[in-house]
Amino acid sequence: MPKRIRLDKRIVTENDRLAAELADRYDRAGVLVVNLMSSPGAGKTTLLEVTARALAEEFRMAAIEGDLATDNDARRVIEAGMPCRQINTGGGCHLNAAQVRDALDAYCLEDLDILFIENVGNLVCPASFDLGEHRRVVVSSTPEGDDKPVKYPVAFRLADGVVLNKLDLADATDFSLEAFRGYVHGIKADLPILEVSCKTGDGLAGWFQWVRQAREALAAPAPGAE
């Protein structure tokens, strides 16, 4: 039993080491990296599609897609105009830093402003695996229920932003915005919540603004960077 615990630790450390290398590589290239996590079907891919279309003139963007199987999501994102590389994890329940490192071969990071990583649809495991990202975003959606932050607190605690999607279904699903906000801020008091409907476009301006600010924050502190 003690042996197993020791080994788990070593595995995490190996991912952390690789993630630190990736973080360094992102910084040297000057590319903002955003890691998107959510339950299956919360709308990560749809969010990338609308972002690809809305910010195409402002930023040079690309994506990495994580899924157990199929390249459906990558094809959707590419169709929306954003280059995208698919990772299939087989049975794997999260992306790890080694998979992301390999997928990066598809890109010249120096030619990008923003790289989005769409993690495997899973509100548990991806939270424990650093991919070297600058920002973590949890995408939640109203049909999942307003109690998800308290049921899956780790993902929310480690997030830098929450996108609450499918606002158009809030009434039909008896979703309480007030309860959701209370749960989120009970876990992390200053966590920004972007309330949107990718379907109607409602609230998306707030999400785009969050992306712009994250990009500016990255660019600001390294004025002498080459």
Add this chain to the structure above:
Amino acid sequence: MPKRIRLDKRIVTENDRLAAELADRYDRAGVLVVNLMSSPGAGKTTLLEVTARALAEEFRMAAIEGDLATDNDARRVIEAGMPCRQINTGGGCHLNAAQVRDALDAYCLEDLDILFIENVGNLVCPASFDLGEHRRVVVSSTPEGDDKPVKYPVAFRLADGVVLNKLDLADATDFSLEAFRGYVHGIKADLPILEVSCKTGDGLAGWFQWVRQAREALAAPAPGAE
């Protein structure tokens, strides 16, 4: 690296050994055990609530609830009239056989007809951990999208039944029943799909009938069992 692989195997084998013990214990007690899996917020707990109310006269039922945190779900199920024991996994992304074995101390299995186990909301990891159950059910929901079977094939391949919940939101979410059925049966040709809305009650009779038949199938082959 080879060491890690060997150890992973040993861990799975330990769970399998415990699961086989549990399966034997369920059979000796003559209790049907159903393991429910789904994405977060697909409606497992709501399904247990309506089942508790609808079948209270027919069966002696109890439940075990798996969640990372809170005992919210157990309280809801108890409120609906079904005894329920909560397991909190901390960060754990699935229930394992040891956790279920410990939770069983709350019950005299011989006094039960059906035990439901509600797994952690996660469409990936729970599929890999046998809990000794007789039946596995994947609860899917229309807002997650009709493509979930192909994106998370393992859970569907190992299931004995699929409950498609939130039928009342199918139109609002552009969900194609035909596509969903095609994807499910492409993975497992004879997998029963129970299409329901726990909110409106639509289709629930089919789910209750599935439960009755599973219970009958268990009772039938052991006529001399005491």
